[in-house]
Amino acid sequence: MPEPRKRQSRSARGESAGKNGTSGAAANGPTPGNGTATLAEIARQAGVSAPTVSKVLNGRAHVAPATRDRVEELLRDHGYRRRRGPARRRPSGLLELVFHELISLWATEIIRGAENVARQEGLTLVLSESAGRREMGLSWVDGVLTRDPAGVILIMSDLTAEQSALLVSRDVPFVVMDPAGNPADDVPSIGTTNWQGGYTATRHLLDLGHRRIGVICGPEGVLCSRARIDGYRAALETGGVTCDDTLVRHGTFQHGAGYAIGKELLSLPDPPTALFAGNDVQAMGVYQAAKELGRRIPEDLSVVGFDDLPISAWMGPPLTTVRQPLTDMAEAAARLVLDLGRGHEPAMRRVELATSLVVRDSTAPPAR
Template structure:
């Protein structure tokens, strides 16, 4: 190979291998045979080649929220920290951006932090950002994506359509026919899926869909209050409301109190998420359980499998939702 320090390309040429294969062998990638790795290691030793020092991975998983202010995020964090602890990892929490995309300076920051992987809640990345993270060997996964994720991106979400179907079927089984709905933001995939499930249940029961009973919320208490007051102030108010988040259900409870409606005697309410406070509302809230802890744990496991080069059957995982019946719904009189 000549005098002086050999280059990687020279070592590859001497072994009749590609530079890419030698690089993979040096970095212990799984798609290089043991025999090839052994041959490369011996050639490196014989030539005196020294591998460049690399930034050591921080032993943590980073999770990116738009905001961290309620029990929804806490439930996700619990699932993630439990899984991370099993693998000897810690968790870094970042607040950045919105439902569509983290802030513009986030990518450079995460590269400097160099975690073993990243979980993005709702948000997605541009092709350039995804390529940049890939070049630094930082896999990422989207938890509860706000839009349709790229086929090449990993994602985990709940079965929102079935959740919307179960909630509405429950109210129909109790005899309700005027069933209002307060969705989340219309540009979010989970909102659309829950609304579609609601529509499917009405069509199944041959109940005409009334667009006047549909309101767009924001998944927060304010959306439930404002849109709840709007629905309950109608000349013919609904006898039941499906709110597409438990936080919005809290707002509907307050709207009902202000307007003199008693729950569940005058108004049945179903939420979505089953956050911890749902069971302690007055009355306790019937809701669709979204498996938030399991979703976070699943996302972490997928990240770690990706880092280890283990093949996964699916890039996209959908976990089941279930109806939790409590005291906020009853048969219509």
């Protein structure tokens, strides 16, 4: 019996201050500092179990953010340092692209941009989706840590504080492209000038003489939706037009939403003479609704989209739309995340690329 107890004691000490600066419970993670506290002692001070401390050291999931913060603070106080270097200097040859929904032509343009960079860097592009959820589950984080990609790009998705901490703790660089919410200051992000795009689209319709202008946008809680509608409202205000809230609608960024909401708006007693759709896919739905109701575009209804997908130039009539450079955005996100993985700190962690109006045949002055 004494010998097993002796081995157990060595193991407990080895978890915090082995002779070679490695730990039994976290061999790939921490380097002890002054060795004044074992993991068991840190666990006691934090009010948690030793396995929980080990999880924090190894950057594993399923630890509450407040608990993780408390344990991290104690580890720092006792001089523990994570060992960064050889293991993270040779990540797998993967670049991971994560969509909340992988079902539209919009995603194709983003994939094209990321693939351009992956090909140049000799990386393999990996695609995944969160089945419509804006926040990724912890099981996804565990999978990322197992795959150990060179970088992760999240499209219109958000990470919780715990998920961000897990990726940071294991040196997995990540960038959010077109963030769903307002990312924290230290979260790198690539976006576009959504407010300006909404303003420009509405200003174009006002300049044509429209005063009853409806807007269909994406989910109310999504950052780009709010920004585009804010731009729409600002354009109406500067144009001296009172915003009619009955003409402001939210839906998904899908064809079905453009069709259903477009039909509702065009069936009002005083329907809009122009519609600004939240994206080109919604605009396609508006086209279908207008056709079913016998409204000609642009003679009876002007339509503006957002994105400038390649198909927008082939619609009948070709769609006036706000171009956001999706391929360029994806390329910028890929280069940013790879630079972060190489230890290069960017000059700016939040970048917005410019939008521009592409005028085609779907807009005209209102019928007199």
